[in-house]
Amino acid sequence: MHRPSPRPDHTGPPFNALAARRLRAALGMGPEHVAHGMRVSYGLAYVTPDLVVAWERGVASPANPELTALAGVLWCSPGELIGRPRTLREHRVARGLAPEDVARAVGLEPRAYLRMEETDGWRGTDRQSAALADVLGLALPDFLAVTGREEKLADLLSSAVTTRWQGYVRPVAKVVPLDRRLLEQVLQELHQDYQGHMAATLSWGGGSGDSSAAGRDFLDRIVEHFWAAVDKRP
Numbered sequence: 001m002h003r004p005s006p007r008p009d010h011t012g013p014p015f016n017a018l019a020a021r022r023l024r025a026a027l028g029m030g031p032e033h034v035a036h037g038m039r040v041s042y043g044l045a046y047v048t049p050d051l052v053v054a055w056e057r058g059v060a061s062p063a064n065p066e067l068t069a070l071a072g073v074l075w076c077s078p079g080e081l082i083g084r085p086r087t088l089r090e091h092r093v094a095r096g097l098a099p100e101d102v103a104r105a106v107g108l109e110p111r112a113y114l115r116m117e118e119t120d121g122w123r124g125t126d127r128q129s130a131a132l133a134d135v136l137g138l139a140l141p142d143f144l145a146v147t148g149r150e151e152k153l154a155d156l157l158s159s160a161v162t163t164r165w166q167g168y169v170r171p172v173a174k175v176v177p178l179d180r181r182l183l184e185q186v187l188q189e190l191h192q193d194y195q196g197h198m199a200a201t202l203s204w205g206g207g208s209g210d211s212s213a214a215g216r217d218f219l220d221r222i223v224e225h226f227w228a229a230v231d232k233r234p
Contacts, residue, residue: 014083014090015061023074023081024056031056034073042069064093088146089117091136105135122147140176141227149175150223157222160187161194162215178230186229193225194218 024034031049038047044066054060055070062070062081071078079094092102103113106128116122124132124147133143144150153175160168165187172183198215218225 014085015055015058015067016081016083017056017058020070020074020081021056023076027074029074034070037073038066038069042072044069067093085142086145087117087120088122091138091142091146092117095136097135102132102135106131120148141223144176153226154223157187157190157226158219161191161219161222165191182230182233185233186226189229190222190225 024031031052034052035047035049038044042065047066047069051060055062067078067081071081074081078096082090082094085091085094092099099114099117100110103110106113106124108116108124108128116124122129122132129143129147132138132147136146138146141150144153153172156168156172156175160172166184169180169183169187172187173180176183194215197218
């Protein structure tokens with residue numbers, strides 16, 4: 001019995017299943033038309049209508065070659081088919097760039113750049129980091145995430161809200177190049193939110209276990225709270 005060729009076994013970027021379904025419907029295509037186009041025009045012989053449906057239902061996600069082919073069939077850019085990128089590779093794919101293009105832009109050998117992608121370990125200089133942010137169009141939160149600085153920021157913010165926030169303005173500023181006065185306002189707000197939340201939990205009659213759980217939840221999302229507070233400022 002004939003069996004289709006197996007799919008490549010590697011993870012693709014975060015896939016936006018709803019966008020794929022909407023784009024296909026807008027073109028008046030069925031899953032069978034998408035599968036046929038990917039087989040004929042891109043040589044992906046294993047793609048079936050059932051696989052296309054699985055992508056659109058979020059049961060599976062297309063890998064890089066599949067995403068490129070799917071975008072071609074749906075007449076869109078790969079970036080329109082992916083969710084919010086998190087890793088260096090996902091940001092590159094979202095911009096439709098080859099590894100060699102990014103490596104050239106930041107001044108690295110392609111092999112060295114690809115190693116950083118594969119290990120999620122950016123080790124470029126400050127100049128190369130600035131070039132990376134430019135070529136990939138990275139917003140500051142994304143820049144911190146792909147260069148490995150988000151974890152350090154989380155540690156500093158956690159210490160700031162659980163102790164005296166004033167002592168962490170300068171260390172946070174070294175990680176996040178924002179105006180000092182803005183950072184002071186944000187850290188003070190986060191400190192008050194955390195302490196107020198802890199006090200409210202206790203006042204509602206909860207025990208130390210409830211308070212600890214509430215505190216852990218706040219700290220687990222401390223970076224999210226930080227950027228939300230920054231965005232509120234003009």
